[in-house]
Amino acid sequence: MTKRFHLHGHAYVDGKASGRLLASNLELSFWGGVDPQTGEVIDRHHPLSGRNLQGAILAIPGGRGSCSGSGVLLELLMNDRGPTAMVFQRREDILTLGVMIAEEIFGKAIPVVTLEATDFCQLLESDGCQVCVEGGDIFSGEPDPNQRQLLHPKTSHLSPPDAEIRLSxxxxxxxxxxxxxxxxxxxxxxxxxxxxxxxxxxxxxxxxxxxxxxxxxxxxxxxxxxxxxxxxxxxxxxxxxxxxxxxxxxxxxxxxxxxxxxxxxxxxxxxxxxxxxxxxxxxxxxxxxxxxxxxxxxxxxxxxxxxxxxxxxxxxxxxxxxxxxxxxxxxxxxxxxxxxxNRRATLVVRLVDLQGRDVDDDSFYPLMGYHVGTLSSSQIPLVVGMESLAPSKDDLKAFGAAFATVSSAPMFHIQGVTPEASSSHDVTGADSSIRTVDIKLEDLAGAWTSLNSGSPGRQHVGLVSLGNPHFSLSEIRTLAQLCRNRTKAEGVSVMVTCGRATHGLAEQAGLVGELESFGVQFITDTCWCMIGEPIVGSSVAAVVTNSGKYAHYGPGLTGKDFYFASLAGCVDAACGRRPADLVPGWLARCMR
Known part of the structure; x- marks a missing residue:
């Protein structure tokens, strides 16, 4: 028999709802993680993968990943494929905003409630059970009007959502x-x-x-x-x-x-x-x-x-x-x-074994960003130990995109690299209680395995996907250098997404023509998280990308096998190299 409970939190959007509880202790990105037309969870890295939100009371700690989650939730609500209520462990801006838009523009909304951590953990234990939401109250089973009159909300330590706004x-x-x-x-x-x-x-x-x-x-x-x-x-x-x-x-x-x-x-x-x-x-x-x-x-x-x-x-x-x-x-x-x-670091991540070891390609940065983002799902981290690498703007772009895919935090600091982190004291202050996590290069093997989710025995790929986020001019120039005097394999498409302005500059520099001669196709205005058939051909079974972000979202968005590699590894794949052979040397040395 299910243990009965009554919990009380803060209703950021008021209302009444009931349904089966769909619960997970891992954050979920609605964009790239939920199909807006069906309500299915399509993030193949998430515990709820394959389950459906329609008619459910969804309980997750919060959102993560894309800002477009509010748009996906809006679509779900408008086509009646969404949850009947949402319960979070902490304030959730993106998904709550999606409900507010539905209410303000279309007059349609669902309850949104935030619980304290201990109450949220208790709620997780009832996954699959019938649950009711009324205002800030969450209770098991169907509502009993007589019993409800006897329930007295307990005091919550969460900040109330009714602060007075001073208007100009x-x-x-x-x-x-x-x-x-x-x-x-x-x-x-x-x-x-x-x-x-x-x-x-x-x-x-x-x-x-x-x-x-x-x-x-x-x-x-x-x-x-x-x-x-x-x-x-x-x-x-x-x-x-x-x-x-x-x-x-x-x-x-x-x-x-x-x-x-x-x-x-x-x-x-x-x-x-x-x-x-x-x-x-x-x-x-x-x-x-x-x-x-x-x-x-x-x-x-x-x-x-x-x-x-x-x-x-x-x-x-x-x-x-x-x-x-x-x-x-x-x-x-x-x-x-x-x-x-609010820009202070609340977690310190120390890379403890980099000194004297070569990190000899660009795959390190998305792998490191993905791993750090996993460790700091909602915290702003300070990363220590990368100073000697002197990462470029493109390296930091790759780190940040992968980080933002699995973390809801709005930023990170890298000591000695990012502008507000000349020293650890600059971003942690005098707080000696901040949690510190030590990691080694070999710990990034887990991120590599997660992002290489395709079949290990696959012999070749049909698409090399580059430019998520959009390629910069310097990346286009590097790609041209890597492709010179090489021959693209038959049956492999190589596609780069970039902004109109960047494409224009690359064209002026002669890089577009050179790469098109190799077989590269350029796409502007859109990016890989929005691209499907026919650009990603139905005959393509496997995709290689240098984007940690797309390697995470791609399997759910496209149904294809996905492999992650450095930019040089992606060019090797375009020329016929097998996915199994794309492990970077620095990581292979760590895994021995």
Whole structure:
């Protein structure tokens, strides 16, 4: 018999619901982890893989990974494929925002509750059982009206989600509709999120980067078109993330009209509102990249982590649609990494055996980022012991993208490398209680095994996927050097995604023509997490990538076998080398 319980937390979105409990103690990214059309968990690295959210009460510690999780949840709610309620162990910004958008724009919502850690652990024990949610109360079985009258909520130590927000005169004008319905609705969304975050005021930001331009389904298009038709206009310089198709060439690439048309219309809705069609998931490569200390509002997980960690700019990990609301008002919650004290490291990860050992290729950085992200699922880490490597911007991009795939933290520090971590004291202060984890190079073998999830006996691959996040000009140049005097194997496609601006510079430098002669195909505007058939051909059984992010998401998104390798290893695979032979020398030496 199931043990009966009654738990009480904070309802960040109020309501009543019942259903079977679907519970896990591991965070889940909805983008790349849940199919928005069916509700199935497709993250093949997650314990809930293959299970379905429809009609369930979902209990997870929080989200992780992509900022587009809010868009996926919105689609699930609008097509009745989503959970009936969500319960978290800590405040969850991205998924809660998806529910708020459904409520504000479409009048449809589900309860969202946060429990204390001990109560959440108790709830996990009832996975698969019938559970009811009413306000902040969570109890087993079906509701009994007589018993419910006798239940008294216990005191919670969680911060209440009802902080008073001090509004400026401009903020109030937005709320009063002085600047139109789009600005009014946007300010309501910003204030609701500020309340959830415990902020007491809003702040100006200098620029925005919108991730909500990714097409997750009809609801994402409907939100953008409503805001545009309500007169929405961005009030700060605003760049756009990768979209779901190569806008200028999707027809020639054979993309179905059912995807190409609405995806292109979604992009147009944002450019109609004044956003710039940069269409890149690496806005830090643009000339408009922010500087140290600049207050910005960026979405897209890898871009957020890079902005905070490498550039030293300040942004929260903004969910899709909140990024839009901020762009349309120029106002953001003064909370999270916007505030100095919230940028402190809360975990130290020490790489203890690097000195005197060669790390001789670029595969180290995504593997290290993936491993560190796994260790710090919600904590900002300080990484010690990498100083001697002097990582490049591209190395830090690869580290950050892999880190952001498995961690919900908005940033990391690397001692002696990232701008705020000249010393450990700079980012830990005088706190001697911070937990320290020691790792060795050989510990990265676990990340290698996880990202090489394909069949170990496979003899060849059909696709080499590069550019997730988007390739930089220096990476295109390095790729050209690696491909010179080599011959691509028959039956292997090599594809690079990059931003329009980067592609233009590479074309001017003669690199595009040279690589196309080798057999490389370039795709702009979109990125690998949005690409499917026919670009990824149905005959392709296996994919090799140098992206830790895509090696994680790819199996669930495409159903293909996936292998991870260095950039040089990817070129070797393009020339016919077997996946089993792509283990980097530095890691092979550790594994002996």
């Amino acid at each position: 005169e401009l903020d109030q004008q937005f709320l009063d509709g002085v600047y139109g319905e789009a600005a009014r609705a946007s300010m309501r969304i910003v204030i609701r999120m500020a309340t959830l975050l415990g902020a007491t005021e809003l702040m100006d930001i200098s620029q925005a980067h919108i991730d909500a331009c990714i097409y997750t389904g009809p609801a994402s298009l409907a939100v953008a078109q409503k805001l545009r038709d309500w007169g929405g206009r961005v009030r700060v310089p605003t760049s756009l993330n990768s979209i779901s198709v190569d806008q200028r060439r999707w027809r020639a690439q054979g993309v179905a009209v059912e995807l190409g048309t609405p995806a292109s219309r979604l992009a147009e809705a944002f450019t109609d509102m004044g956003a710039t069609p940069t269409f890149t998931c690496a806005p830090y490569q643009l000339e408009t990249a922010p500087g140290l200390g600049e207050q910005i509002a960026w979405a897209e997980s890898n871009a957020v982590v890079y902005a905070n960690s490498v550039l030293g700019a300040r942004t929260m990990k903004y969910p899709d649609f909140l990024d839009t609301a901020i762009a349309l008002t120029g106002r953001a919650p003064k909370a999270g990494p916007h505030v100095e004290t």
